[in-house]
Amino acid sequence: MKKSLIALAVLAASGAAMAQSSVTLYGVADAGVVKLAGDKTKMGSSTTMNNGNSRLGVRGIEDLGGGLKVGFNFETGLSLNDGATVASGDGFWARTAKMWIGGNWGTFQMGRTLSPSFYGVAAWELTGITNYNLIGNTYGYGGGAVRNNSQFSYKTPDGLGGFSAEVGYIAKGNSATDQSKWDANVIYANGPIGAGLSMNKLSGGKTNWSLGGQYNFGTFAVATSYNARRDGVRREGFTIGGRAQFGAFTVTADVARDRKNDGGKKYTNFLLEGKYAMSKRTFVYVAGLRVDDKNNYGLGIRHNF
Template identity: 70%
Template sequence: MKKSLIALAVLAASGAAMAQSSVTLYGVADAAINKIQGQQTQMGSGSTMTNGTSRLGVRGVEDLGGGLKAGFNFETGLSLEDGATSTAGGGFWGRSAHLWLGGNWGTFKMGRSLNPSFYGVSGGWELTGAANYNVLSNTFGWAGSGARNSSQFSYKTPSMGGFSAELAYITKGDNGGNAKWDANVLYANGPISAAIAANKVQQGKTNYAFGGKYNFGSFILAASYNARKDGVRREGFEIGGTALFGAFSVTADVTRDRRNDAGKKYTNFLLEGKYALSKRTFVYLAGLRLDGTNNYGLGVRHNF
């Protein structure tokens, strides 16, 4: 009898522990008919003129008690053209492979992940939800940087009255002998969002961007200044807006070079139309004028 009671207690404790953990499979399926200047018309999946990159991911979280949680996120890209893996510059889990600890003190993350510059620009003023064809990153990068860092250590504060900040660091040994830092400060409260993002590789120059947007209800207006100082210098302004008509939305976004050391100063332009078929599925039509080229995409995106 005593052994039976002990066994029941162990099973109950095990059930409670399992109830405090969860693992979720998620993904995106996105395919489009693309016309990129200089290329033949083709089915696009993860190309410049798709809304997003098709992907599969798994994430989990465990409640450790006392307000402390642990979690992970692994994510890989894939092509709907032939089923090939799309690595986003890393290995098989090139889109995300990290572990985190979090609580009311903030979140500490380790591994390959989207970086603070990406979160600053996308959360502060970018209008398309970080679509592959967005004119901001195609012109200036994410505050002059790529969207992800490998071997990244980062800390993000909790939101305090709409304000939050994130700081990331990559050691010399993990970044070709030159350490890197990446940071943002973000404000998001009600109709207003604004941010500043910056990043720097040791021995290089500091890249940065700042801007904001305001949601009037049926119209969203955004503006920013973006500067890529490291490498081939490019910097300039962006202004754009999104008009909302129920399930339909139209976005127009323009960038203009103030300086472009690669040569000619360009005015780039995005025009996007989206129609929501449900909360998880929408169709889109986009045209991108990028550095003198004309590019188009017509596609469907489903989130699951």
């Protein structure tokens, strides 16, 4: 762990000296008091009721000329409780380990990375995809995973009238379930409107999908979605919510209601979040999340660097 962090510091320090290149060290520190369903009240870092996972990452980019660029991104999770690595999969760099090459034609990337379905939901989700966001904790991201291993993906360039799309593929030989997978999104982001369609499918399985949209009036935003998780235990339903800003304070409320749930009864889940911005990089938050009749609470502070 110590050797890895020293290597990160060396990479960051050497970035300024690289011709046509840059290397950036970044991260998140997030900790607070949490009460998870069935557990005691305690300090929490990188839990469901933290705004986000504490992390440390390094990313780099090189300009190859002619509009062509190549880059990489490695990211690891950590706990502020004891300094231990927090796994989001196998390996030290389990949050992200990828490289990419891109130009005016779009971007091609390879590695472990956030799924296209995740980005499709992020285009409209009200809290900015917090750990306690309602959609992910109820239906997943387009019914699928947050991240994919061994993903090949292509993303269209920005500037297509607000539209973009990404499609990813994981070969059968790279899958822990020994199944190939495709994962895709279509996003529209233009002015006050953000919308996304997420879709993913394992070979031999059924297609999971999610369609959502947000309209931002300025100090107030509303969002709604319909979600269908069909691979495994079938669960479908909709969400509707709003976000209001009062100066440095923001409050968000979100509700999810099942229409179909083969795993049990149909649930009504909800989230209430309050945030106060102390600066552009630091804010305090309080949140309550009810998922499938289980209540969870969190109060914390987050700093981005």
